[in-house]
Amino acid sequence: MPGDDISFREEPVGRSPALDVLVLLAFSSFLSLWGLVGGPGLGDHEAIVPLGARQIRETGEWLIPEVNDLPFIRKPPLAFWLAAAASYVVDPPVVQPPVSPLAARLPSALAAIATTLVVYGLGRSMFGHRIGMVSGAVMAASAGTLFFSHNAQVEMVLTLFGTMAFAGFWWGTETASRRSRAIWLCYASLSLAMMAKAPMPLGTVCLPLAVWWFFVKPAVRDAAPVGASRPTYSAGVWHQIVRVGRLRPLSGIILFGLLFLPWPIYVYSNVENALYLWKIEFVDRYSGELSGRSQPFWYYLPIALALTFPFSLSLPEALAAPFRNVYREHRKGLLFALTWATIQLVFLSISAFKRPHYLIGALPAFSLLLGPVLDRLFIAARAFDRRRLHLAAVVIVLAIPVGLVLGAVFVQREYADVMRAYLVGGLLVGVGAVAGTIAFVRRRRAFSLATLCVSSGLAFGITWDAIGLSRALNGQVDTMADQLRAESIGAEDRLTWVVGRPDARLAYSLGREIQPLFSPLEVAPFREGRATIPESLVTAGADRLRRLLAAAQEEYFIIDADFWDRLRQNDGLPAREVLRVPGDEIDDTDDDWVVITNPWNTGEEEDRSGGRNRAAESTSAGQPAGTQ
Structure with missing residues (x-):
């Protein structure tokens, strides 16, 4: 009507x-x-x-x-x-x-x-x-x-x-x-x-x-003259x-x-x-x-x-x-x-x-x-149909808290550390949406659109700052950087990332380079892609890691916990575990980061020099260091 x-x-x-x-x-x-x-x-x-x-x-x-x-x-x-x-x-x-x-x-x-x-x-x-x-x-x-x-x-x-x-x-x-x-x-x-x-x-x-x-x-x-084909x-x-x-x-x-x-x-x-x-x-x-x-x-x-x-x-x-x-x-x-x-x-x-x-x-x-x-x-x-307009407004106002609750459930499950920031941002989005809806119904549509744009921008900015202040998203990286400094493993020490590409966050945080065990250019001819890792590449990696650990040169390696445990159990890899940093998943230790070093390296300079001599002697005798 x-x-x-x-x-x-x-x-x-x-x-x-x-x-x-x-x-x-x-x-x-x-x-x-x-x-x-x-x-x-x-x-x-x-x-x-x-x-x-x-x-x-x-x-x-x-x-x-x-x-x-x-x-x-x-x-x-x-x-x-x-x-x-x-x-x-x-x-x-x-x-x-x-x-x-x-x-x-x-x-x-x-x-x-x-x-x-x-x-x-x-x-x-x-x-x-x-x-x-x-x-x-x-x-x-x-x-x-x-x-x-x-x-x-x-x-x-x-x-x-x-x-x-x-x-x-x-x-x-x-x-x-x-x-x-x-x-x-x-x-x-x-x-x-x-x-x-x-x-x-x-x-x-x-x-x-x-x-x-x-x-x-x-x-x-396009527009054509009347009668034109x-x-x-x-x-x-x-x-x-x-x-x-x-x-x-x-x-x-x-x-x-x-x-x-x-x-x-x-x-x-x-x-x-x-x-x-x-x-x-x-x-x-x-x-x-x-x-x-x-x-x-x-x-x-x-x-x-x-x-x-x-x-x-x-x-x-x-x-x-x-x-x-x-x-x-x-x-x-x-x-x-x-x-x-x-x-x-x-x-x-x-x-x-x-x-x-x-x-x-x-x-x-x-x-x-x-x-x-x-x-x-x-x-x-x-023109808008009156009943449809009011129904849409009611649905939007009721849907907002439901959406915020569902979002909170997801954030709590996946990113619990940023829950407080989410609640602040979600509240701003919700208030902006309700205010925009009310303004629309009251015939202030341009103000409603402006409210929508501004509230979403403010919600993002405030949430972004809150997450930064909480330092919630890079916990494993920050912990690893702090522990490496505490162990006096600095820029002068050789640090190698064993599996895949080094985590760029860690290298940036430490202000130093972290070498991969194999460079991308070395890996390229080995395989067609990353969906599966050829056994030949795994074997080559284990061999290179073993040689470096047995050498007289002091070496430190960052390795995934599951790969480290497998090498230690199956291959008897000679190395000393320096530290272990838990991953972001509390119940999953496979994502932990482990730092290992030469078996003779205790971290003290005098032990290092002595270890170098022992490593050289055992290597010349045909026995890998750390196995005696």
Whole structure:
């Protein structure tokens, strides 16, 4: 019945586009920069970045960065370059070793701010200034941006250059005023994205653009004069093939080659087994050889909802928006964003090796899809069914405490040490959601959207700082670092990580290098991937460990407790256990870290010299040290 509808007028919003953009810039900067000097310690993968940047500053070797004194060529060096450059700006000269967590995370924060502005600019060209502002606000306040703007991994930088490539392609093909310049932006940004994390942009940028140009764009029906016949779909595909020359592909390939190819060519020419390692990292990673178990095809669907929080409830409508008549005036832009998001999603889902952070590159596309939907919901004039509106408000208000309780159960089970921080952040999100719902029902929809954005940002920032103050997430690393110092095992002592890659957090915390028993380049020819470890590699590792322990040189090794117990029981490995640090799982001792050393090494200098003599004598007699 008409009487059951509630009519909402268009919400009054900013009247000056320039001032609006300044507000968006300030909002994004506040959210992305807050907590960079605090928060949790660097994670394992994060800490690789400052380790590589630290060795760049100490050695001056920029082209082939090193981590733990070994060439790190698994990924291109852009993340190391940016962190090293940031350390020159933000780290005082007295900081030793150089490259602080602030310097490591600052490039990601700046990339998040820049990505927000690019999303706004692309949204404005697609949908107009107001929707562009909504899309930019969604990008700035989404959980994915909030988290990865505070993460030293290269994902946010990769997202920036990927977004710039999509924006350059759209501007170069859909806006006549920017056509000559924007297509160069596309090729240059693609090259920089490859320098961030090659070869992923080939699948997450080039593939969606190709699908859009050859298959989706021919289906988009632009306005035509009345009575004019429309071309068939096949004719449209052929037309796009003919128009490829407008993309200046030859010039683009040359620019791409000049900006990206010199680095892999240089590495291939100077690092032995580089091709084997790249094959493992790229081909075997995608096919699943690097993982013992494959995640389901739908793995990224809940990840998409998590990345777009607190706007997740509108994501299904955003994905359907290109096909709804109510959004028909924005159909072309929505189809471009949908192609971007869905082809990335499919490309990543086909891979057997899945990780949550791989999907962050689709967040700008989700933000563009959400822009028109949230504009219609919170700003544009429209009518709502009274009973449905009130029912939705009641459901949201009741669902909030249920969601917070379920979240608390999960946090208590998986991350009990951060429960207090979760409760603070959850309370802020809940209060913001309730306040936003009440404001919406009272016809203050723009205020409701602002409340949603601000409350989620505040909740993240306060929770981030609280986790940092609690020092809850790196307990095993901190304990190991403290105990190594207590045992006077310092930078002058040889320290080797026995199984796999050394934990980068520990090396960063100690301010020293920790060598692996086998370098990645040594391991590469041994096997096809990491799903299974060949017995020959295990045998070679045990033999090398035995030789080092029997030598006269003082050695320390960090080894997983389960592997150490197996070697000690089955092989009678001669060694002295120095210390043992429990893992994060209290009931699982297999994750404990054990430090072992030569059997003659008691830690006292005089015992060391005597032990060296005894080791030399027993070795010359054909008897391994420590077996007498």
